[in-house]
Amino acid sequence: MPHDAALAALETVLGDRLSRSKPDLEAHGTSETHFPPTPPDAVAYPETTEEVSRIMAICTDHGLPVVGWGAGTSLEGHALAVQGGLCVDFARMARVVEVRDTDMVARVQPGLTREGLNAELRATGLFFPVDPGANASLGGMASTRASGTTAVRYGTMRDAVLALEVVLADGRVIRTGSAAPKSSAGYDLTALMIGSEGTLGLITELTLRLQGQPEAIGAATCAFETIDTAVEAVTETIQTGLPMARIEFVDAATVAAVNAHSKADFPARPHLMVEFHGTPAGVAEQAERFGEIVAEHGGTGFAWADRPEDRSRLWRMRHQAYWAILAARPGTTAIVTDVCVPISALARAVAETQADIAAAPIPAPILGHVGDGNFHAILLMDPDAPAERAAAEELSRRMAERALRLGGTVTGEHGIGMGKLRYMAAEHGAGWEVMGTLKQALDPQGILNPGKMLQQD
Amino acid sequence: MPHDAALAALETVLGDRLSRSKPDLEAHGTSETHFPPTPPDAVAYPETTEEVSRIMAICTDHGLPVVGWGAGTSLEGHALAVQGGLCVDFARMARVVEVRDTDMVARVQPGLTREGLNAELRATGLFFPVDPGANASLGGMASTRASGTTAVRYGTMRDAVLALEVVLADGRVIRTGSAAPKSSAGYDLTALMIGSEGTLGLITELTLRLQGQPEAIGAATCAFETIDTAVEAVTETIQTGLPMARIEFVDAATVAAVNAHSKADFPARPHLMVEFHGTPAGVAEQAERFGEIVAEHGGTGFAWADRPEDRSRLWRMRHQAYWAILAARPGTTAIVTDVCVPISALARAVAETQADIAAAPIPAPILGHVGDGNFHAILLMDPDAPAERAAAEELSRRMAERALRLGGTVTGEHGIGMGKLRYMAAEHGAGWEVMGTLKQALDPQGILNPGKMLQQD
Numbered sequence: 026m027p028h029d030a031a032l033a034a035l036e037t038v039l040g041d042r043l044s045r046s047k048p049d050l051e052a053h054g055t056s057e058t059h060f061p062p063t064p065p066d067a068v069a070y071p072e073t074t075e076e077v078s079r080i081m082a083i084c085t086d087h088g089l090p091v092v093g094w095g096a097g098t099s100l101e102g103h104a105l106a107v108q109g110g111l112c113v114d115f116a117r118m119a120r121v122v123e124v125r126d127t128d129m130v131a132r133v134q135p136g137l138t139r140e141g142l143n144a145e146l147r148a149t150g151l152f153f154p155v156d157p158g159a160n161a162s163l164g165g166m167a168s169t170r171a172s173g174t175t176a177v178r179y180g181t182m183r184d185a186v187l188a189l190e191v192v193l194a195d196g197r198v199i200r201t202g203s204a205a206p207k208s209s210a211g212y213d214l215t216a217l218m219i220g221s222e223g224t225l226g227l228i229t230e231l232t233l234r235l236q237g238q239p240e241a242i243g244a245a246t247c248a249f250e251t252i253d254t255a256v257e258a259v260t261e262t263i264q265t266g267l268p269m270a271r272i273e274f275v276d277a278a279t280v281a282a283v284n285a286h287s288k289a290d291f292p293a294r295p296h297l298m299v300e301f302h303g304t305p306a307g308v309a310e311q312a313e314r315f316g317e318i319v320a321e322h323g324g325t326g327f328a329w330a331d332r333p334e335d336r337s338r339l340w341r342m343r344h345q346a347y348w349a350i351l352a353a354r355p356g357t358t359a360i361v362t363d364v365c366v367p368i369s370a371l372a373r374a375v376a377e378t379q380a381d382i383a384a385a386p387i388p389a390p391i392l393g394h395v396g397d398g399n400f401h402a403i404l405l406m407d408p409d410a411p412a413e414r415a416a417a418e419e420l421s422r423r424m425a426e427r428a429l430r431l432g433g434t435v436t437g438e439h440g441i442g443m444g445k446l447r448y449m450a451a452e453h454g455a456g457w458e459v460m461g462t463l464k465q466a467l468d469p470q471g472i473l474n475p476g477k478m479l480q481q482d
Numbered sequence: 483m484p485h486d487a488a489l490a491a492l493e494t495v496l497g498d499r500l501s502r503s504k505p506d507l508e509a510h511g512t513s514e515t516h517f518p519p520t521p522p523d524a525v526a527y528p529e530t531t532e533e534v535s536r537i538m539a540i541c542t543d544h545g546l547p548v549v550g551w552g553a554g555t556s557l558e559g560h561a562l563a564v565q566g567g568l569c570v571d572f573a574r575m576a577r578v579v580e581v582r583d584t585d586m587v588a589r590v591q592p593g594l595t596r597e598g599l600n601a602e603l604r605a606t607g608l609f610f611p612v613d614p615g616a617n618a619s620l621g622g623m624a625s626t627r628a629s630g631t632t633a634v635r636y637g638t639m640r641d642a643v644l645a646l647e648v649v650l651a652d653g654r655v656i657r658t659g660s661a662a663p664k665s666s667a668g669y670d671l672t673a674l675m676i677g678s679e680g681t682l683g684l685i686t687e688l689t690l691r692l693q694g695q696p697e698a699i700g701a702a703t704c705a706f707e708t709i710d711t712a713v714e715a716v717t718e719t720i721q722t723g724l725p726m727a728r729i730e731f732v733d734a735a736t737v738a739a740v741n742a743h744s745k746a747d748f749p750a751r752p753h754l755m756v757e758f759h760g761t762p763a764g765v766a767e768q769a770e771r772f773g774e775i776v777a778e779h780g781g782t783g784f785a786w787a788d789r790p791e792d793r794s795r796l797w798r799m800r801h802q803a804y805w806a807i808l809a810a811r812p813g814t815t816a817i818v819t820d821v822c823v824p825i826s827a828l829a830r831a832v833a834e835t836q837a838d839i840a841a842a843p844i845p846a847p848i849l850g851h852v853g854d855g856n857f858h859a860i861l862l863m864d865p866d867a868p869a870e871r872a873a874a875e876e877l878s879r880r881m882a883e884r885a886l887r888l889g890g891t892v893t894g895e896h897g898i899g900m901g902k903l904r905y906m907a908a909e910h911g912a913g914w915e916v917m918g919t920l921k922q923a924l925d926p927q928g929i930l931n932p933g934k935m936l937q938q939d
Contacts, residue, residue: 125824125826126721127717127721127824127825127826128824128825128826129720129721129825130824150721169666170664170665170666170670171666172664172666176663176664180641181664183664183670183673184637184641193916197912197915198912199910199911199912199913199916200910200911200913201910201913203824203889203890203891204824204889204890205822205823205824205854205855205856205885205889205890205891205894206633206822206824206825206853206854206855206856207627207629207633207638207640207822207854207856207891207894207895208627208822208891208893208894209626209627209628209629209677209820209891209893209894209895209896209897209898210891210892210893210897210898210902210905210906210909210910211677211898211906211909211910211913211914211917211935212674212677212678212682212917212920213627213640213670213673213674213676213677214913214916214917216640216670216673216674217669217670217673217674217920219670220666220668220669220670221669225669236723237720237721237722237723239723240723260584263586263694264583264584264586264607264694265694266693266694266696266697266759266760266761268725302723303723303764304723304767304771306763306764306767307760307763307764307767310761310763310764314761363666365662365663365664365665366662367582367584367585367587367660367661367662367663368584368585368586368663369582369584369585396663397662397663397664398662398663399662399663399664428662432660432661432662433660433661433662434660434662434664434665434666434667435667436665436666436667437662437664437665437666438664438666439666440666440667441666441667441668445667448667449667449668452667452668453656453657453658453667453668454656454657455654455655455656456656456657456658456668456671457668458654459650459656459671459924460668460669460671462923462924463669463674463920463923463924465923466919466920466922466923467916467919467920478668
């Protein structure tokens, strides 16, 4: 094995927390979607920042690739060891380090999941708002600049992370930011690390901004004839200043899949799912205004989920839409696309995508975070049917190129990983070269998550 | 002159928009506060990004330092040409390029001021919320990661800037971000440029996130016995989830100066000034709850400024506090400090600072953005009295070091410039070396705003 010396050195640091077992390598070489398996040479389970620093120094000495691993929920193959090397699994660094009620911040380790954090926060009156659907690790969410259903109100990981501890390629440990709510002291290294997908360092601790649990929550659904009218209603709601906590769009095909999977009976038309957070009077007022806006735009079947259990069911259905859609066509896998456009271009982007899908040989339900201009198509394909894969890839390519043409981005929240690398030049132009310059400056050997995001030699 | 060749080359690009007049050089070598004048060798007034790119290429060829200039309102000497060279004044790049109502964004040139933008937005129902008090240029505000009174609700320039056009040291033009509300596509170059104080590039265009003008606004003042009780009231208000649009603290000394300057009659005690934005019913509800919280914490004299003119007067007084304080001691200049700490440490930070000031030979009123943990002391000194300057510098140093000890930052919103360079190592440790590595990668000759922010050779 070419990496024997490196792995031996790692073993002296980690003992039996360096795994080379076949099931472990396979589990860390597989992703949730359609990418071919690429197992690492070994999996490390560090327990401290100090260990991560020593691991990194060894990998630098030996030129061994290093890929971080959280919960494995990436949809773009971020954590695949495409050049082999070491997978650093943060399963044993998954604690809440500290919750500071008055400051409304939590310090956490990167392997902790968002649901794990919220379970620990339940009694505090605080919660962590970023909700990508999957129970992702917080380190992974920071690394991909994740967001999800609540970004329209609470922002993305860019907004939710106040400070980081990061181990650099050479083993140095830096602390970026602080628990102070803001700072103008120097380059925003926190923001540089967020969304860098493990190519500039490994995150070993996060300081997260928490929110107060809302006193009152109201959730509702309503049906529209077309995506255009649904988007118009959303645009007007935003401009009116109504602070929606979530505003989700699902198309008729998604509704059909959800109905079948969750034994629900929504009309088979495009729907909006909305949620408001606030005081009882505030939520009631927002609900009333939203109802008026919906009616003006031809929305029907407007129904509030008043009871907490009805609301939970509603969002469970939304979060399970991906699985519902997969279940609707057994034996298939999916390319889950992710584009984001200016709100003014959203209706057009969705309509043109729907036209593409109607002409394609595969089904592809659409759903998205309509308040952010962000939507997904679940491109269902038989992985063994080359024509279906080609059709899915063509639809995905057309969506990405359309998003750029309309002034948007090829990924609103899933990240680049393996799937979007081909569009980086088109999206960023000379900016992509600048990213390469920064990468070269901080990781001159290119050992951090090689094969991802940056221009490949 | 050592720079003759460079200036001649610049003149071929700019003609008479390259100025070497003495008044122009002096005006661009002076700052609003206490730093000694350091004029540039010439001032350029470009009109297009293309011109800025050509300017930068010439400066790179000749190794000529380049410093950007907006409205000259920096409090830390950011735009001073401490190594001479070229000052690039964006006075002729100060237009609104485009307002996109549906997307709630504006594209603007860097020389436009925030008041200029808001004047143009008045009829649209939208406004740009970041308000540092001074009528700063938007390019300068981005470069220093400015914020101000409304950050508690609407965030800082980090949150308000969606996309940038930047001219790099070598003349390349990059576009970072887009008008889409979010993106996970690669390194966050927008955030890297925001707060980089002209050391990584010159911003030639900004895409800004706008907000809907609130339907209703309520503003109020109330007095407290101590900073502790005032901060407790603010903390509880934030945790309750009441969305304050502004929440400002002024100490008794500031109140006295404001009373004298604005012919007001506030009781000479610490005050909070608060503002709520929303629907009429929402603002009324928030006002009522805030009043209850204030009463619980011993706040008195709670008074709403219901009429728009009363509200305008209130915030004009707050914004003029700096001038009121200067006027209270004619012939003095000021070191305007700026620290930011976690909210839980704010009362202690202010109280210890007040104790320092009480023991010092100079007056120093305190005021700040209490919802962000950010406060300032206006250290008034006779510039010709070395003992006063020494006392002011000592107070400032103790505030900065205290902020770090309490887990905060040496600047919440004013930036590093000349005044805070000495604290960068203490605040960032190895992170400051990383900033130097990034600077070296993007500006290997060090021509961009030399002498600021980074480790000096």
